Amino acid sequence: MSYLGRAKHLIGRLIFKTTFLVIGPAVIGVGGFYYYMASGRYVTTENAYIKADLIVISAEVSGRVTEVAIANNQRIEAGAVLFRIDPERFEIERDRRQAELRAAYQHVSSLEARYRTKQSELAAAQLDMVYVANDLKRMRRLQAGGTISETRLLDEERELQQAELKIEVLREELTEVLASLGGSPDLPADRHPDVMRAKAELRDAEADLKAATVRAPNPAITANLTLQEGEYVEDGDPVLSLVSTGGFWVEANLKETQLTHLQIGQEAEFQVDAYPDVVWQAQVASLAPATGSEYALLPPQNASGNWVKVVQRVPVRLKIIPQEGVPELRAGMSAEVSIDTQYERPLPEIASAARAWVLSDRP
Numbered sequence: 580m581s582y583l584g585r586a587k588h589l590i591g592r593l594i595f596k597t598t599f600l601v602i603g604p605a606v607i608g609v610g611g612f613y614y615y616m617a618s619g620r621y622v623t624t625e626n627a628y629i630k631a632d633l634i635v636i637s638a639e640v641s642g643r644v645t646e647v648a649i650a651n652n653q654r655i656e657a658g659a660v661l662f663r664i665d666p667e668r669f670e671i672e673r674d675r676r677q678a679e680l681r682a683a684y685q686h687v688s689s690l691e692a693r694y695r696t697k698q699s700e701l702a703a704a705q706l707d708m709v710y711v712a713n714d715l716k717r718m719r720r721l722q723a724g725g726t727i728s729e730t731r732l733l734d735e736e737r738e739l740q741q742a743e744l745k746i747e748v749l750r751e752e753l754t755e756v757l758a759s760l761g762g763s764p765d766l767p768a769d770r771h772p773d774v775m776r777a778k779a780e781l782r783d784a785e786a787d788l789k790a791a792t793v794r795a796p797n798p799a800i801t802a803n804l805t806l807q808e809g810e811y812v813e814d815g816d817p818v819l820s821l822v823s824t825g826g827f828w829v830e831a832n833l834k835e836t837q838l839t840h841l842q843i844g845q846e847a848e849f850q851v852d853a854y855p856d857v858v859w860q861a862q863v864a865s866l867a868p869a870t871g872s873e874y875a876l877l878p879p880q881n882a883s884g885n886w887v888k889v890v891q892r893v894p895v896r897l898k899i900i901p902q903e904g905v906p907e908l909r910a911g912m913s914a915e916v917s918i919d920t921q922y923e924r925p926l927p928e929i930a931s932a933a934r935a936w937v938l939s940d941r942p
Contacts (some may be wrong), residue, residue, distance in 0.1 A: 621842060622918040625850065627831035628890065631910040632823035638812045639790035651804045654824065654853040661793045661819070662806060669788040670939045671767040676781040683777040685769045685836040687760070689710060694764050701749040708742035716741050739897065798824045828909050829861055829897035832871060834890050841866065847897055854906050863918060864898040 642664035649661055715735045759762065761771050768774055799821035806818050829849055835843070845862040870891040897916065899908075 603671050615919050617775045620920055620922050621836045622920055623916065624831050624833055624837070625913075625915050626724055627829055627897075627914040627916040628835075629827055629908050629910055629912040629914060630830045631827045632825065633910065634796065635817045636661060636793065636819050636821060636919040638670070638793060638814050640787050641812065641814045642668070642791065642810060643718060644806060644808055644810045647806050648803075649801050649804065650660075651801055653801045655795050655799060655801060655821075657795055657797045659795045661801075662687055663793070664791040664812065666788055666791040669784065669791050671782070673784040673788050674731060676777065676784040680774070680777040680781050681772070683773040684768055686773060687771045690756055691764065694753065695771060697749060697753045697812055701746065701753060702737075704742060704746045704749055708739065711739045711742050713734070713825045747770060772883060790819055793818075795821060798822075800824060822910055827899055827910065827912055828864065828900060829916060831897060831914075831918075832892040833895050834892055835870065836890060838866070838893060838918040839897070841918065842920070845918055845920055849897070849916045851908065851912045851914045857905055859914075860900040860902065860904060861897040862900060863895060865896045867894040867896075869893075902934065920929065 642663055645665050646660075646663040648663070649659070655825055656660075677827045712926055715738075718731065769778075779941060791911060802820045802822055804819040808810070812818060831849075841863065843863050843865060845863045847863060848858050850858055870893050895918075895919075
């Protein structure tokens with residue numbers, strides 16, 4: 580190799596070493612500094628899942644199923660018929676309650692008529708008592724003159740006592756009828772206790788008849804349907820599930836140490852394992868008031884001597900922002916979440932001093 584060739588080789592090696600030893604650490608330092616400044620801004624977790632309202636449907640009345648109007652995994656609208664229970668006995672009960680209501684109205688009408696009759700009888704008895712009392716006065720004047728006997732006078736006094744007793748009996752009967760009318764003869768029939776009770780029982784029978792047809796409370800997708808026609812269902816027993824299509828959300832279980840700078844309203848994004856190339860936008864909607872362990876059936880008790888500190892997780896709910904052209908999400912899917920807290924780490928002391936020196940008005 581000529582002298583010129585060796586010189587070029589040495590210069591090249593020198594340039595390479597200089598670049599590696601100077602520029603390389605500088606790049607690493609800048610990258611490390613950027614990572615330090617940005618690492619506290621984003622909160623991430625893989626412990627996140629897609630959630631949706633899950634409604635367990637059960638029958639409100641017992642009976643034999645006559646129709647199953649849906650199938651598994653079927654999308655339905657609010658009010659759609661899910662299944663029907665044999666309505667015959669509920670129709671019979673409704674008819675019986677309707678008859679009892681009509682009988683209650685008739686009973687009230689009968690009481691009103693009886694009340695008017697007793698009033699008339701009382702008025703007639705009072706007139707009779709006045710007549711007998713006046714006749715008794717006349718008899719006493721005649722008896723004082725010796726015209727009639729003592730026996731005739733006693734008979735007239737007994738008739739007056741009987742008239743007074745009859746008035747007392749009629750008054751008691753009138754009070755009894757008035758009490759049966761609810762305390763007032765002018766009370767409307769619809770407000771009479773017997774009519775109100777019959778109406779309530781009729782509404783209850785109509786509600787049972789309506790409940791024999793089970794409908795969807797909101798738009799949803801059916802799931803866990805095993806019901807068959809002819810099967811007998813008991814009221815309150817779960818029959819199928821509905822997964823609401825009215826809106827999904829993300830539940831991210833963050834470590835308690837990640838909540839330092841987390842606030843409601845911060846922007847987030849997530850991906851699901853089923854569609855790794857699609858990014859959904861979201862927003863922090865709420866933070867649970869307690870860690871997940873507090874909702875467990877047997878919460879941990881740390882009062883024993885053998886205690887090991889374990890970082891707890893707090894459920895955070897993310898509202899999914901609607902987007903066009905994205906795949907359909909399904910409840911229970913796993914997700915990876917990244918939340919932008921907008922937090923900026925403070926500059927290290929040496930970097931702050933250097934920054935101040937650069938920005939200062941030095942000569």
